[in-house]
Amino acid sequence: MSIQEHERQFRQLLDQHTGLIIKVVRSFAENKDDAEDLFQEIVLQVWLALPSYREEAKPTTWMYRVALNTALVWKRKEKRRVRGEEAIAIPELISDGMTAEEKRQNNQIIERLYKAIRELPTTKRALIVLYLDGFTYREISEVVGLSESNVGVSLNRIKKQLEKLMNEDMS
Amino acid sequence: MSSIDKLKEAWQSQSCGSLELDLGRMLSEIEFQRKKSLYSDLFVIFTLTCAALFFAVIATQDILVAWPWYIATVSVLFVVVIMSRRLLATQASRGRDASLVQHLDEAVAEAHAEIRRQLGVFWWYILPLALACMVPTFLMYITDPLRGGLMVLIGFELFFATTFLFVYLMIRFVGCRDREAYLKKLLEMRKRIEENDEL
Numbered sequence: 001m002s003i004q005e006h007e008r009q010f011r012q013l014l015d016q017h018t019g020l021i022i023k024v025v026r027s028f029a030e031n032k033d034d035a036e037d038l039f040q041e042i043v044l045q046v047w048l049a050l051p052s053y054r055e056e057a058k059p060t061t062w063m064y065r066v067a068l069n070t071a072l073v074w075k076r077k078e079k080r081r082v083r084g085e086e087a088i089a090i091p092e093l094i095s096d097g098m099t100a101e102e103k104r105q106n107n108q109i110i111e112r113l114y115k116a117i118r119e120l121p122t123t124k125r126a127l128i129v130l131y132l133d134g135f136t137y138r139e140i141s142e143v144v145g146l147s148e149s150n151v152g153v154s155l156n157r158i159k160k161q162l163e164k165l166m167n168e169d170m171s
Numbered sequence: 172m173s174s175i176d177k178l179k180e181a182w183q184s185q186s187c188g189s190l191e192l193d194l195g196r197m198l199s200e201i202e203f204q205r206k207k208s209l210y211s212d213l214f215v216i217f218t219l220t221c222a223a224l225f226f227a228v229i230a231t232q233d234i235l236v237a238w239p240w241y242i243a244t245v246s247v248l249f250v251v252v253i254m255s256r257r258l259l260a261t262q263a264s265r266g267r268d269a270s271l272v273q274h275l276d277e278a279v280a281e282a283h284a285e286i287r288r289q290l291g292v293f294w295w296y297i298l299p300l301a302l303a304c305m306v307p308t309f310l311m312y313i314t315d316p317l318r319g320g321l322m323v324l325i326g327f328e329l330f331f332a333t334t335f336l337f338v339y340l341m342i343r344f345v346g347c348r349d350r351e352a353y354l355k356k357l358l359e360m361r362k363r364i365e366e367n368d369e370l
Contacts, residue, residue: 049267069274109181132182145270
């Protein structure tokens with residue numbers, strides 16, 4: 001793959017999946033500094049993993065694999081990057097096509113949801129993020145490398161746990 | 172609609188515009204980090220090679236008296252060879268797009284290898300360099316005691332021993348601590364998956 005082709009594919013993938021990366025970052029990072037660091041790390045890993053990307057793989061599944069793998073084994077850095085710090089600015093996620101009131105309520109739910117997800121153990125976070133994004137059990141099992149039945153059983157437990165956490169937060 | 176479906180709907184309603192990414196800057200950062208690591212290793216190898224040559228020259232000038240410096244030369248060259256081999260060895264890259272479980276296994280193996288490398292620092296780097304300093308100093312004193320009193324010898328040896336011990340302890344207990352904590356975290360994750368507890 002030529003460097004121009006590498007760059008073109010990279011930009012295309014990022015343009016289409018920035019939201020996905022932000023969702024993973026917000027589900028794993030506890031604060032703004034960590035979020036920026038993890039975001040940069042995921043973008044870097046996408047760049048490095050791109051030569052091994054095969055067109056037959058679904059881009060969203062591939063991006064989720066790279067992003068979740070990075071988030072799962074990510075080490076918090078004592079000293080954050082200095083040189084590349086301003087290379088990437090994390091954009092805000094917005095909810096389209098809603099009235100101002102609907103947006104406010106929706107944002108509240110999303111904020112609580114992220115908070116609840118971050119209270120789950122890391123591997124559970126990976127499963128629920130994929131589930132919430134509409135992945136089927138089969139697709140989730142491909143990303144995590146567990147059997148479909150195992151994913152199903154685990155997700156049932158996680159959903160209950162998540163609902164409990166959300167209810168606790170509301171009360 | 173169940174509450175989890177509502178959450179799903181809210182989650183999927185999130186969207187964002189394109190990412191403002193300074194690709195050139197990011198790539199230069201990657202290149203900078205790679206070069207920094209390479210040049211620092213090359214600098215150490217170059218310095219040690221110069222030191223080995225210097226010891227060899229000293230030893231050659233008065234071989235009957237200064238022969239212990241050959242021991243220093245060999246010890247330092249040993250470290251140079253080990254460092255060069257490590258530098259040339261191509262590191263297998265972790266499967267960034269492998270499945271989560273596979274990726275975790277690879278991360279565990281990598282963390283184990285890193286800790287082993289860190290623990291091997293004593294045998295491969297610290298001990299040869301300590302010998303390079305301490306043995307010739309001692310043998311030079313035996314061969315030619317007039318160069319300094321016993322107290323001077325003990326002073327030098329203690330200085331070398333303390334310095335190298337300090338470096339080793341720093342690497343062992345400060346350098347390894349973070350890695351061991353990280354490995355522990357990974358192993359806990361892996362164990363939970365195995366026991367079908369967490370997932």
